Amino acid sequence: MKHRSDTVAMSPIPSHVRVALELRIPSDVRYIERVVEMVTRQCAELEYHPRQLALNVPVALTEALSNAILRGNREMPSRSVRVRAEVDRDRLVLEVADEGTGFDLEACLVDPTSPENLTREDGRGLFLMKRLMDRIERFDNHGNVVRMTLRRHD
Amino acid sequence: MKHRSDTVAMSPIPSHVRVALELRIPSDVRYIERVVEMVTRQCAELEYHPRQLALNVPVALTEALSNAILRGNREMPSRSVRVRAEVDRDRLVLEVADEGTGFDLEACLVDPTSPENLTREDGRGLFLMKRLMDRIERFDNHGNVVRMTLRRHD
């Protein structure tokens, strides 16, 4: 279509915009990067803060996806991961669902910054999700769902 | 975020992608172009046919929006138009909702190509929606809703 960007630029922005992205991927970590790219792009359109686009969203989502693929689904080819991202100018809600039996979020959350954990190779995923998002929840819905919420900053 | 596109290009595309876009605009035709641009961009990402991106989607959506703004809402500032676009690789479902009392779709659909109508200035909107989309429905839901469905072509 022959759009001229100055053309659309003159057309005002809707008073309310909400985008819901629903994705399904196989239990394979190679898919993560593309999913992250698709979600951050939607956030970029709604002018999330550059730091949220470069740090909070990609890192937290990557952690949730790799846990879903490696822990929840144990990379079983018969299982897939579903992602739902709902974005508006107030907040991003990310839901990552796997086909595992779930886990105890509080119990699994260790402090990787403590002296005894600092030199460990693993155990920073849930911690980063918690620190980079405003809220993180876990619930069951035909499998395990992790929901993360982030308020938009300009 | 420092993405290199070749990077993401190596990350496979999710097996299922569905995007739902929800927008609300004032009863003002200047908003139409931006809404059309936002919807066609989502269709473009899912590789709808160039003709669908340049003709079917923009024209049918523009018609539905201008009818909602001018007919349904009669440009009243207290009223707004809601748009929902749900897109996946199979089909696009567009819903345009206004705060009017609705209309009789079949009765309002005239044939603008008949000799007596050909030189009329108006009356081509619903006809184009019907010809450019695979399906068009109207129903009530706290106001008037027009739903149009288009199957994706490569």
Next chain:
Amino acid sequence: MSFAIRKQGDVVVVDVEGQLIVGNRQELKQKVLDELERGEKKFLIDFGHTGYIDSSGLGVLVSLSKKIREQGGELRLANLNDDLKTLFELTKLDTLFQIADTKERALESF
């Protein structure tokens, strides 16, 4: 969206850049009617840089064509891409307008 108007010989050439839709069709109408009032008779609308056209844009073209003919003038269209051609065919407006493939052909045909 913008409408660039210029004179080429005795023909008024209008370029429609971007969309011709409900939000801007009045602007096109007024610009052409101003020229008509000034005594111009030959009009060519060039769609080489046009995106999409909606039913109200088509309606303005129908209306202008009538008004120009009433003043003894002529309106020609040129440079429709395949999608725009389809739009004119769907509405059978390709039978109402004189449509040339290129601007040059349209200019010659006056």
Next chain:
Amino acid sequence: MSFAIRKQGDVVVVDVEGQLIVGNRQELKQKVLDELERGEKKFLIDFGHTGYIDSSGLGVLVSLSKKIREQGGELRLANLNDDLKTLFELTKLDTLFQIADTKERALESF
């Protein structure tokens, strides 16, 4: 994502281009371990062209740093942008690694 390795003086410099995440961290690990096996002692990882790093990417850095130290070598990091710096600060890994602002400073410091 790709890892470009080259020698600068007696320092092995690795450029991390794109993401350092669960899907590719093994590649980085293997490349550095190969050099270590070949007898290299000084390693500099340059993040000037890096996007984001996840916990498993951080884990690989921790692991490499240990292995390099075991062989009497040194690992330095350079060129972290503000977002990456924050990531290291959040995890307190900025206290574990020697981090230089620029590659030049990192090279001088060996």
